[in-house]
Amino acid sequence: MAVNLDIQLKRSNxxxxxxxxIAGVVIIDTPTDxxxxxxxxxxEGAVDLQISTQNVGAFDAFYNSxxxxxxxxxxxxxxxAGRFPCGVTEIPFEAPVTPLLNKVLYESYHGVFINIQYLLKAVIKRNFLNKDIHKTLEFVIENKPCLNMLSSKVDKFVINQNTLANVNDSSNIPKFHIVGSIDSVICSIMRPFTGELKIEHSDIPIKSIDVQLVRVETCGCSEGFSKDEFEVNISVIFVDDHLVTENFPITLYR
Incomplete structure (x- = not known):
């Protein structure tokens, strides 16, 4: 005898x-009483660390703490407690979206190391002879739009073989010189990301230039930390397959 349990929210998104x-109905569909x-x-909502095959070992020192x-x-x-009749029963529910005392409702987020997740969990309690019936549904929390728009902050940059970080020996890198600017490193997610780039010199031809928006996470405690913030990467690939990358931290707001 299968009893189907479902959760439907009034907001389809x-x-x-x-x-x-937050309001909706719990739907119980049963073939008999x-x-x-x-x-x-x-x-409920929570911030949690997670381990996957991609990051296992990256923060073992503090994961358990x-x-x-x-x-x-x-x-x-x-x-x-009572009886559900044969057929479909709908039970309405509603509750305010309110944080716990001294807590903040951060935006929903699914990352490599960090999860910020909000869940509805419905359960039909049964007697000891029958298992309880569970249903879980995720919903999304967004921040309210920022009414006082943050001022823009132009970032001008130069990229050449001498500016690259994490390069011990630049002698193997083709000589090149690129200048440009990011129109604002404080960015609304509702607006395009814009800027310009100019290649002033390159010893050899350039195969491609990519602009990447990267979500970086910093996670840690007293035992250590693992970094994997938002940033923009400009990657240059030369015809000989040399790859050079420059990173520019940015701030996103809604």
Whole structure:
């Protein structure tokens, strides 16, 4: 006898901001009458570290000492113990999107090392002869748009064989000279990222120039840290396949 449990939100995009009300229905579909011990909903958010095959070993020194940080927690009893009739039963719920005391609702984020995740968890409690029935649904938290727009900050740059970081011997790198500017290193995610670049000299032809937006994470504690912030990378590949890269930290805001 299969009992199907589902969660549907009123907002189809599942995007919320602090002080909004999250509302929807829990849907129970059962082929026969079913006795239950109550239906409960938990709305929670947390910042957590995660290990994958890509980063295992990168922060083993402090992974076990860092526990998930709870940002939001709300528990609701949305149906008391009783019976569900044969067919579909819909149970409405709603709750304010509010952080725990002295906490901040950071934007939803799925990274290499860090997860900021917000979940709805519904459970139908059953007696000891039957397993509880669970359903989880992720929703998204966004920051409110910044009303006081941050002032732009132009960043002019020069890239040549002498400016490259992490290069011990530049003698093998073709001589070149590139100048340019980033129109603003304080960037709204709602606006295009713009700038200009000029190749003033290169000993050999250049095969390609790439501009990459990179999400970098810094994660750590007293035992150590692992860095993998937002930055823009300009990568130059010469015809002999030499690759040179320059990094420019930027600040993003909504």
């Amino acid at each position: 599942k995007v919320y901001r602090e002080s909004d009300t 079913v006795k239950h011990e109550g239906v409960f909903m938990t709305i 860092v526990k998930p940080v709870q940002l939001m927690m709300c528990s609701l009893e949305i149906a008391r």
